[in-house]
Amino acid sequence: MTSSEQDDLRLLRESTRTLFERAGGSGRARKLRDAGGNFDPAMVRELAEAGVFGVTVPEENGGLGMGLAAGGVIAEEVGRVIAPEPVVMTVGLSLGLLRRVCPDHPKMAQLISGDSVLAVAWQERGPGGAPGEATCRYADGKLTGSKAWVAGAPGSQGFLVVAEGDNGPVLVLADASATGLSVDKRTQADGSSLGELSFSGTPAEQLAEGPAVQDALAEAISDATALAAAELVGLTDSAFDITLDYIKTREQFDKPIGSFQAIQHRAVDLHIMREVAQAGVREVLAQMDAEADPKRRAQLASRAKARAVTAAKKITRDAIQMHGAVGYTDEYDIGLYLNRALVLSAWLGDDAYHRRIWFDAREEEGAAQ
């Protein structure tokens, strides 16, 4: 990375951080959760004005054309204040799909400008849940079947659905208010919801079909996975800082508990863990920008998510322990970080899952050589 690129990223980090801080930092996350768990559409538009959603979209398609490393910088800032806005979902999945299969579609501009949010419905329950094995059907302009684990479903104006068409996979767009669509909400630890979608003859517009859909989906999932890792890195960083402040001020036996060696050594280990995670994930994002091979990019994304989840799990759990009894209350912010980490860890695969994917890709690569 050149030093002017470094400067660009630094500026982007500062402006994103300022935007979130002005909006109320992590306190905003609590308010939104208490108000029902939806993100704030006004905040979505503000983020859009700052160029956040189009960060990886090429300039000729209305974006900033900056790459995943820049997306990661933004995602880290999102994680730092546990903002519920669907930044990674939009940058990684929705726009990640659209910019690859239909970069000229008017929805692109609406997503970039924050006027619209689209959730991506690509998974299904049961053995056919993997990409390429969709049982949700699209025929004669109508969808039938179901989709599961749709992040950002409440609050989205529509769904990008990967379904099985007459000539193989299709990507279609269904309006959130379309007939024959029902959305079951499954509430998550952080107050957000996953949607369980069921379609019966739901009208939808076809955006793309054929192998290009699967290819774009795989790439978008890689992007989103790596960006979710970056979001976890930001979250973990804050969770540790909050904990560090706490152990410096909380007194027992007439001393700050952070003066006890047992606490100090644990704190150092958590600190090392967050630094390794930050360095690893940032390196992955930069490498993904320089890598064209989709398989290799997927493997890199798995490395990032495995690392970020490992660190986030350990640090948010230990943060609760170091806070002691108050860590178990809803009153302290540290619990919000734990709950958000639970959701982000499970989304798009946890550490054990990604280690498996990473290892299998490594074996495949080794066998090919």
Added chain:
Amino acid sequence: MTDWNAISDADFRKEVRGFFEAEYPEELRNLSHRPKFAEIEHWHVKLHAKGWVAPAWPAEFGGMGLNAAKLLIFYEEQQRWGVNRGRDMGIQMVGPLIIKFGTQEQKDYWLPRILSCEDIWCQGYSEPGAGSDLANLRTRAEIDGDDFVINGQKIWTTMAHDASHIFMLVRTDPDAPKKQQGISFLLAPMDQPGVEVRTITTLSGEKEFCEVFFDSARAPKENLVGELNKGWTMAKALLSFERIFIGAPNLAQNALGQLESFARGRGAFDDPVFRDRFAQAALDVEDHAALYTRFADQLKRGETLGADVSMLKIWVTECFQRITELMIEAAGPDGGSIGPLQVGNVSVDVLASFYKARPGTIYGGSNEIQRNILSKAVLGLPG
């Protein structure tokens, strides 16, 4: 004289790699023990003729004058090809100290002898009562006429039985108000009646550490480097580069490579639990390397490294140990067997790796001491 810093990193790497690959004796690659000088003398002669004995020293003193970026490349290539560091205590520790704090006479006398290995050095820092608490050292040096008279004991002195000289921290003012004060840096010849060396046999059966006993041993007064009673500060000033060096990824990377071929040969990858633990270790190594790069880049930009660089050492030494535990696990019933284990066409000495991984968490400031330092200097935790 070549200005190595003026050529590109890539060209420099090529040059270094080319030399090692062409000239380094095959039988000395990846030695699992610390060699005596006689064993590697033929290599040292070549290196000396090339002018590459002291990569970090300024060119005016016979070094290569490498900046931090080039130095890292040099060491990376050295480790990549399994080039033994040789008997480099003089090069790494004494030389830089004399260059920085020594008199002109000291430079003229000692530096060429260090480069040629006419003198071979060992490091006398630790004592039975001064390990992690190094400033607690008690070995006394008192002025008697033109000499210092030395009494006391050093321990964990690496390769003292194959050294002609020892550089040591000695107590010259026992009444100083703080124990860090009153310590001096002194050079002493080993070949004299008042010096006795006993080797220590390690867990792995090697004899690379020694105890050194001083019973009215003598060193001329001009062997004091720097000011009297200022040795502690000087010795500390030397450590900054060493701290990134002992946190380098190579040992763990090499061990991971060994683990992989061994585990494959043993069929250990058929076990999903083992696969996951291997993946964890491999990712631990990769992500450590990313953090190492961050610090190396800092050095390359000419910045000074802070206390946080110790993170690298803590992580990588513990990671190295986990990797060797996996080797033992993959060895199954052979996990207690000494010597190389043959699998297919690879031979891996599992226990040698295991033992090799032990001292890393102890030396150079034990990992517990490093955690103490990080908790105060980096995290700002109280008392």
